[in-house]
Amino acid sequence: MKKNIVTQMSIIIFTDNPNVVETRLVMEQLISKNIKVKYLAPWDLSLPNLPDLDASVVYVPSNMLHRGSTFEFLHRMLILKEFEKHAMVVNPVDSILQYSKEHLVLKLKENDFVFPNTLVTENIEEAYNFVKTRLDVGKEVVLKPICKARGIGVIKLSEIRARSDLLQFLLWYNRQHAEGVYYLQDFIPNQGYDVRCLVVNGEVVGREKRYNPNDFRYNVAIGGSAEAFNDPVYDELSVKVAESVGLKITGIDILPGTDGLPYVLEANCFPGYMALINATNIPIHKKIADYLASLC
Ligand SMILES: Nc1ncnc2c1ncn2[C@@H]1O[C@H](COP(=O)(O)OP(=O)(O)OP(=O)(O)O)[C@@H](O)[C@H]1O
Ligand SMILES: [Mg+2]
Missing domain, CATH: 3.30.1490.20 (ATP-grasp fold, A domain)
Structure with a gap:
């Protein structure tokens, strides 16, 4: 008799900090979809003998490359490259490796997007x-x-x-x-706020505007406020910028100048989005989990 073997979908979350709220939310969403989730930290793996992954997707939600030594960077990069041979890595490994404001600026220039000199x-x-x-x-x-x-x-x-x-x-x-x-x-004279568009797999899934009357930096992390931004005016630009830097999950920051131009400031490879969830009630973690599940 032929047996029906149902294999459970499985995703690895590769992070040095599993306690980040956003990461836990995504994990819970995946589990609620009956996906097996395994956390791995860089120190759980040794090369050259990478264990059998038993997962078709590796999600990398935290910036573990830029916070260590040069040797840790190299070692972790090679782990990511090994992952890539066996699974889909999100964000794509190349985009993680190049991630920096400098890479963004090169791409913005190459594609004729507006950005500060x-x-x-x-x-x-x-x-x-x-x-x-x-x-x-x-x-x-x-x-x-x-x-x-x-x-x-x-x-x-x-x-x-x-x-x-x-x-x-x-x-x-x-x-x-x-x-x-x-x-x-x-410095770009601006309209008193910047707009963050969160892009998942080529689509804007949430937008917020951030402002701070007491600081030229509008980041919520240092006292700025966030509210929903319902105008899709920067969606197309954000999707194009995300594509140009190769990021599948990214927060694109746009600063509307007083000259009316949309200055692109950032394409974040590891965007936090609790402020965005609070400002919009959009379950961003669910959108990310849906995307990861779709890759399984
Ligand atoms: N060239 C600029 N002109 C005017 N304001 C700027 C400029 N660059 C940055 N700012 C202000 O500083 C804030 C932070 O800058 P930026 O987004 O580049 O870095 P970050 O927020 O630290 O990085 P990330 O977006 O990855 O979290 C912006 O939100 C904006 O308010
Ligand atoms: Mg920013």
């Missing part, structure tokens, strides 16, 4: 000159780390103590945030 450099003299020429004519400059989030290390250079401190400040910033690479941008 930007300089990425290891050269402190170049950085200094970029800032000086702008401050000299009364323009503002924003300095950011190429790969941190939540507004951490994002500063306006007119706010340092004195112009004579600029070089000293850049040296300090290098140690504290830049880690050798300066990412400098013209």
Whole structure:
């Protein structure tokens, strides 16, 4: 007699921090769909003998590449590459590896999207000159780390103590945030909010606008407020930007300038979305779980 073998779908969540609320919500959703979920951390796996994965999808919800040493980066990258031989990895491994504001800017330039005039450099003299020429004519400059989030290390250079401190400040910033690479941008006079569009598999599944009367950074993590943004005006742009950087799950940040242009600031590979859920009541974790399930 022929037996019907029903194999349970199975997904690995590869993360160094399973306690992130968003990750737990996605996990619960997957389990409610009768999908087997297994958490793996980088230290659960040793190379060259990767164990049998027993899963067709690997979901990577946290940024474990940029928070370790260079050697950890290499080791974890190779684990991801091994995963890719046996399963679908989300976001795609290449997009995770290249993820940074610098990669975004290259893609924005390549595709003629609107973004603030930007300089990425290891050269402190170049950085200094970029800032000086702008401050000299009364323009503002924003300095950011190429790969941190939540507004951490994002500063306006007119706010340092004195112009004579600029070089000293850049040296300090290098140690504290830049880690050798300066990412400098013209400050964009804007309409007092930015818009985050959350893209899942080529579709905008939620939008919020964020604002903060007390800070030029509108991140909710540092005191900004969020509310639903119901206008789909930036959907097409967000989907195109997501595609250009190769991200399947991503938060695209757009800053509407006072000149009416939509300046693209960020395509986040590991977007948090609790503020978005709270502002819109859209179950983003469910949309992500549906997408992951569809890949099984
Ligand atoms: N060039 C700019 N001109 C004006 N405001 C800016 C500029 N760059 C950043 N900001 C403000 O700072 C905030 C944070 O900047 P950005 O989104 O680039 O970094 P982040 O939020 O730290 O990274 P992520 O979006 O990955 O969390 C923006 O939401 C915006 O309010
Ligand atoms: Mg942002």
